[in-house]
Each structure stands twice: as structure tokens, then as C-alpha cells.
Amino acid sequence: MTTISPSALPSPIAVDVLVVGGGAAGLSAATVLARSRRDVVVxxxxxxxxxxxxxxxxxxxxDGVxxxxxxxxxxxxLESYGxxxxxxxxxxxxxxxxTVLVRSADGRCWRARHLVVASGAVDRLPEVPGLARHWGREVVHCPYCHGWEVRDRRVVVLATGAAAAHxxxxxxxxxxxxxxxxxxxxxxxxSARDRLTRLGVEVVDGPATGVVECDGVLVGLETPGGVVPADAVAVASVVEARSAVLDALGVPLADLEVFGSVAARHxxxxxxxRTTVPRVWALGNVAEPMAQVVMVAAAGTRxxxxxxxxxxxxxQERRLAAG
Structure with missing residues (x-):
């Protein structure tokens, strides 16, 4: 755990709740708190x-926004409620x-009665040149997020582990x-290869060595055996929580395994x-790496x-203790 030297900091800004992360989860939590007349900063x-x-x-x-x-x-x-x-x-x-004392990279400091960490996550992709350039468009991971958009097209599942068959x-x-x-x-x-073949799915041996593009659009994956045509590539990313503040407070991360492989750190x-550390809460993809936007927004409201x-x-306890 890092110790913040008081002499090195400006006077902290006091708030009821500080939210780290302004995605759907953090904004939803902050809006509920602001509507309850809490002093909240994201x-x-x-x-x-x-x-x-x-x-x-x-x-x-x-849908589609x-x-x-x-x-x-x-x-x-959020701002309409203060x-x-x-x-x-x-x-x-x-x-x-x-309280929880939080410092930002630009030297500012906040003191909060509670801290909500909703800083999200990053997706680690297989190290295939060009793959990351198309992430979120022609390179996807979730059929519920992007599946409709690639329907009836040439889809290549880039198999890196047991989750590929699923x-x-x-x-x-x-x-x-x-x-x-x-x-x-x-x-x-x-067993997985045989099952896919029996189901009529073509199985090709790799590895993938690069992305093939035409006018900046993905059209295939290069392999030692030639180009595998593709309009879209489905791949299982490894999801890693953004955890600088969590690390500093001693909030532990855990591996999330799917089909026997580590799919996320959360x-x-x-x-x-609630985390194991008092006054520190975690939500959104920090805690639920597979959750979609609607799910993390709901978690923030809760x-x-x-x-x-x-x-x-x-x-109430403070008022009662004061007599």
C-alpha cells in the first residue's frame, strides 16, 4: 500500500462520495447519490x-446509441442534480x-467518506499484428454485443483456448x-476438433500471423498455410481490471476462470x-468483467x-452519539 505524504499534497477537497470512473456504472451510482442530495464527484x-x-x-x-x-x-x-x-x-x-484520501495524476486530492471504484477494464488480445486496429468493429468478442452486426458474414473464431468451441x-x-x-x-x-467438424464447422490450423486488409477493412487472417477469408474475427480477450487505486488500498484482485483458462482479473x-476493504466499493467491469453496459448501469444504480x-x-448514529 502506498502512503500519501500530507506535506506533498494540496488541501483535499471533501466530498461524501468519490467515484473513480465515468462509465455507465460510475455515472449511474453517482446520479442516484446526487439525487439523494449527496456531494459526489466522478x-x-x-x-x-x-x-x-x-x-x-x-x-x-x-439500442445502437x-x-x-x-x-x-x-x-x-448527473450534473443536473448537482x-x-x-x-x-x-x-x-x-x-x-x-475517510479515503485519493490523489490524481495532476496533483489534486479528494477526501471522501466512501470511495466507489468503477474504473472499468482493458481487453488484452492475442498478439496478432493488426488485430487491435479492428477491435470493436471487425474484431469482436461478444455475440450479444456485436453478433447481429456480423450475421450471415464470414466469421473466423480465433481459437486460443477451450472457450473457442463455446x-x-x-x-x-x-x-x-x-x-x-x-x-x-x-x-x-x-474432442473439440471432432465435435466442430461433425457439426459442419471448418477447422483450420494456424497460427494467425497477421491481419489482411483492403482499403483499411479487414478481409482475412494470414497463416503459414495461406489467407483465411474473414469479414469478422471473434476472439476471447483477457479482461484486466484497471486497478491502480485498488492496488494502493490493498483491495485484492482474483482470477476468473472460464472453461479452465483465465478469462479475467477482477x-x-x-x-x-462492497470490497474486503472498508469504505471501498467496486462495480462495473472492475468487478463483473463479462457484464454488458445495461448490467453495469443497473449495478451502479443498486x-x-x-x-x-x-x-x-x-x-443517524453520529446524531444519537452526540445526544
């Missing part, structure tokens, strides 16, 4: 996980006197022009967002309401 770097995507999907009433537009609406709603959003990167934190099944529901490319020798065991918070109730109880 620190945000402006780098949401879904920024490359053209639109948000599976969010009732908001560009991610930036959704967040702009959320910030405006909440504030500051462009800042939280880099350090510690407990002090029943992913092939999901994308196979959306197109019959499906290929599974075994990127590593152990990506598909004999905070094992309880169902309402956590904001429960956190406000906790603040009410703390205030």
Missing part, C-alpha cells in the same frame, strides 16, 4: 472500454481518519459461414459492490442506493 479519464464500438446494444431503449453519446447524456443528467465530473486519473489512495457455437447461431482457426497447438483438443466484490442508505445510517 473522476474520469475519458477512455471507456467500449469506445471503439459503433453502438451500445442489448440496452432497452438505447454511440457509447460517447450515452455517456454524454449520463454526465448531463453532481460533478472531473477529467482526472486517480493514481493513489489511502485510508485516513475514517464461442463457435454462439456465433454459429448467427452465420453458417463460420471457420475456427486454431491459433495455438493446444487451442482445440481432439475484484471479487460482494453482490452489492450500489448508489445502498451506499446512500449506509450514509444515512452513519449520520
Amino acid at each position: 473522476l474520469d479519464t475519458g477512455e471507456p472500454r467500449n469506445a471503439p464500438a459503433d453502438g451500445v446494444h442489448a440496452f432497452l431503449g438505447h 454511440p457509447p460517447a453519446d450515452l455517456l454524454a447524456r449520463g454526465r448531463a443528467e 453532481g460533478r465530473v472531473e477529467r482526472a486519473e486517480a493514481v493513489d489512495a489511502e485510508h485516513e481518519g475514517g 464461442q463457435a457455437g454462439l456465433f454459429g447461431q448467427l452465420t453458417d459461414r463460420l471457420t475456427v482457426l486454431a491459433h495455438t497447438p493446444d487451442a482445440l483438443d481432439g 475484484v471479487a466484490a460482494d453482490p452489492v459492490g 450500489t448508489g442506493a445502498l451506499l446512500n442508505a449506509e450514509l444515512v445510517a452513519e449520520h
